[in-house]
Each structure stands twice: as structure tokens, then as C-alpha cells.
Amino acid sequence: MNRIDSKKLYTDRLELRIPTIEEQHRLWEILINEDINQYYFPTPDRIFSKNNLSKEKIEDLKKARSIFIEQLSNWERQEPFYKKKIESIKAQDDSQKYTWSIYLKDTNIVIGQITCQPKDNEPENIRDVGWFIDPNYQGQGYATEAAIAVLDFMFNEVEITDIKTSAAEINHGSWKLMEKLGFEFIGTKKSTYYKDDEILVLKRYHGNKELFLNRDNNHKKIR
Numbered sequence: 001m002n003r004i005d006s007k008k009l010y011t012d013r014l015e016l017r018i019p020t021i022e023e024q025h026r027l028w029e030i031l032i033n034e035d036i037n038q039y040y041f042p043t044p045d046r047i048f049s050k051n052n053l054s055k056e057k058i059e060d061l062k063k064a065r066s067i068f069i070e071q072l073s074n075w076e077r078q079e080p081f082y083k084k085k086i087e088s089i090k091a092q093d094d095s096q097k098y099t100w101s102i103y104l105k106d107t108n109i110v111i112g113q114i115t116c117q118p119k120d121n122e123p124e125n126i127r128d129v130g131w132f133i134d135p136n137y138q139g140q141g142y143a144t145e146a147a148i149a150v151l152d153f154m155f156n157e158v159e160i161t162d163i164k165t166s167a168a169e170i171n172h173g174s175w176k177l178m179e180k181l182g183f184e185f186i187g188t189k190k191s192t193y194y195k196d197d198e199i200l201v202l203k204r205y206h207g208n209k210e211l212f213l214n215r216d217n218n219h220k221k222i223r
């Protein structure tokens, strides 16, 4: 893997910019929308342990979620985390540096975020991807466009080898996107997400450069 600095990426309609503090409040406003955070941001483990809650019980999952959402919805509480994140991106800290703010090209309109970060307990060449798009701009192919540019950079320039990622089974937009990127479905696992009274399953995906380069053929085969 090449430990190169992150850089601005361009697509036909988007500019993927290195994050700055200026757009973080807007990104937070997008993120606190339940439609965005419900399957994007898992309830952190510390909330379960600190409050003695179990991930196996639906009532506890709901309690943990409401504690987390209360914390997430408080900008004064969140701002220091955002400042720290920007500092670590500026310092090119590997845990944060491959994060982009998604702007509509030639505007100052930020519509989402995309990341390609290391995974716990995995070598740095195996990474996860994460993305969210402002609901006002969803369904127009922006996430696909951003993800292709990011993976092109990550596989060809940073030379990561693999992506391991997952999305809730009912989060069709996200796993469809993984399949459009050529990733292969490798199984399921339990999550801490829920809908009504059911604990949701995650679809797990694996990607690499070859699968990514053959994405159009692979995706047709899946369909």
C-alpha cells in the first residue's frame, strides 16, 4: 500500500473535497436525519457497556439508540469531535485521511460524505467504505459517481487490496450500490440496527480491484 496523501477528486458532476471545518455543521445536519443515521451509524459499544445494556434484547437496543441519538443531536457536544476529526485529517492520520466531503461541482453545496477507512483488527490495505447523501439529492446517481472515483483512487493510487463492508438487508440503496461497484455478497451477520421489534441482518460484501474493474459485467450477472 502507498501511504500517499489524500487529494481532491473530480467526477462529471461532483467535487470530492478534503474535509474542512466549514462544511461540518451542514454534514452534521444531514447526519442527524433519522433516514440517514439509522443504518449508517451503529450505536457505539460504549453506550451498551456504560449503561449495562444488552445487544441481544430489542428493548435494550432501543434504549441504547435513544441515548446515542440524544448525544448525536447536540451540536455543542458533537463539535469537538468534528474539530478533532479535521485536525487528524490535516495531520494525514491514516485512520481519517481518506474521507471526502461531496460537493456539487462548481458550487458550495455539500451533499454528503464518503470514506474509505481502515477496519479494526485488519491490516491497513483492507478497508471499509461508508457513504451518505443528503435525502434531497438521493436517487440521482451521486453516491455511485462518488464511490467510483474514490475506489479508483484507492485501488490504483493508494493500492489497497480489499474492501470488506456491509449494509442492512433493508438498506437497498446501500447494498445495491455495493453490487454496482462489483463487490461480491459473502454472507450475513447480525447488527445492532432494528426495525419495529426485529433485529436486522447485515449483508456482507467483499471487493477488490479485479471485481471493481469488472463491475459492469459482474453487476449484469447479478441482475
Ligand SMILES: CC(C)(COP(=O)(O)OP(=O)(O)OC[C@H]1O[C@@H](n2cnc3c(N)ncnc32)[C@H](O)[C@@H]1OP(=O)(O)O)[C@@H](O)C(=O)NCCC(=O)NCCS
Residues within 6 Å of the ligand: 035, 036, 037, 039, 040, 130, 131, 132, 133, 134, 137, 138, 139, 140, 141, 142, 143, 144, 145, 166, 167, 168, 171, 172, 173, 174, 176, 177, 180
Ligand atoms: C445509500 C445512499 C448513499 C445512496 O445514495 P444515492 O446517491 O441515492 O445512490 P445512487 O443514486 O447512486 O443509487 C445507487 C443504487 O441504489 C439504488 N437505490 C438508491 N436508493 C434506493 C432505495 N431507497 N431503494 C432501492 N434502491 C435504491 C439506485 O436505484 C441505484 O441502483 P440502480 O442504478 O441499479 O438503479 C443513500 O441512500 C444514503 O445516504 N442512505 C443513508 C445512509 C446510509 O444508509 N449509508 C450506508 C450505510 S451501509
